Amino acid sequence: MPALPDDILARISRIESQLRETTGRAQIRPPQNTAVGGDLVVGGTQALRVLKASGVGDQFLIGQDGGQRVARFYRPDGTIALSTVVQTTVWDGAGNPVVQDDPGGVGLGRPYLPMVAAPARTGDWLATTNATFEDVWRLSPIKLNPRATITIGHIADAATAGEVQVTVAGSPVGSPTTVGTSQTATTVGPFTVPGTLESTVDIRVQARRTSGAGSVRLAVLAASGFHS
Structure with missing residues (x-):
């Protein structure tokens, strides 16, 4: 086999070095289900939706839904626990709102709090x-x-x-x-x-x-x- 010129050998050595470096980086990079050192961005009319382990039904949803910016979190049984649309609402297991901020933007909307009365005289x-x-x-x-x-x-x-x-x-x-x-x-x-x-x-x-x-x-x- 004829001798190879020195410049070709040098090129082969550089290629091998680059391959080793690329392989090493691939092994140390975060897994593709992990975000490190940056934000996970969902834009436009899309939403971040996390499904239950079964793949059926949401665990939570954040983003655009029905033309509104929303956040919804669900219980394991599928009932809604917390939502933010116009108001932030905590729901009971029967689907009733039990705690809400006021839609006017200030204070508490629910629950209705009792007041104390005393004789005026x-x-x-x-x-x-x-x-x-x-x-x-x-x-x-x-x-x-x-x-x-x-x-x-x-x-x-x-x-x-x-x-x-x-x-x-x-x-x-x-x-x-x-x-x-x-x-x-x-x-x-x-x-x-x-x-x-x-x-x-x-x-x-x-x-x-x-x-x-x-x-x-x-x-x-x-x-x-x-x-x-």
Whole structure:
């Protein structure tokens, strides 16, 4: 076999080196079902749809659907759990919306939250004449929020003074509030709600008379859970 020129041998060596480098890169690249170092982009009128393991039915869908930008997440049984179209909605297993933001763009649309009512006439408020703190109002909420607030209306009869305080699980929240002869509303909190999630919490609104011969009157005007 005749000798090959040096430039041909050099070319063959370079080709072999490039083949080895290409093969090595192919072995270390991420698998084709993994995105590393970049975004997975779905544009236009398309959507990212992830099917169940069976291949029938969606686990979730994000993108365009029916001309709208949507996101939908499904339970294993196929019922919808969470969706975002015009509103963000959490659905129960029967297909009823249980939590929604408001379509007007501000605040909560569902659920409808209860409000507290109290007598407008202070003479109808519960009262105490005790010289030591007495439970006048009691709340037993189930803990869902980490903190809470209570607004208390209070007033003392003529020539009488007193104090009001809130206790949670038997411990006072802060310092007592002075009660005078002018009708006043005091908000206590936000204070920490003790216990585990969904446990029952013992909250008391207490009052006492510190001077005079009349009564110290009070009403719970509002009570609400609060965020951290």
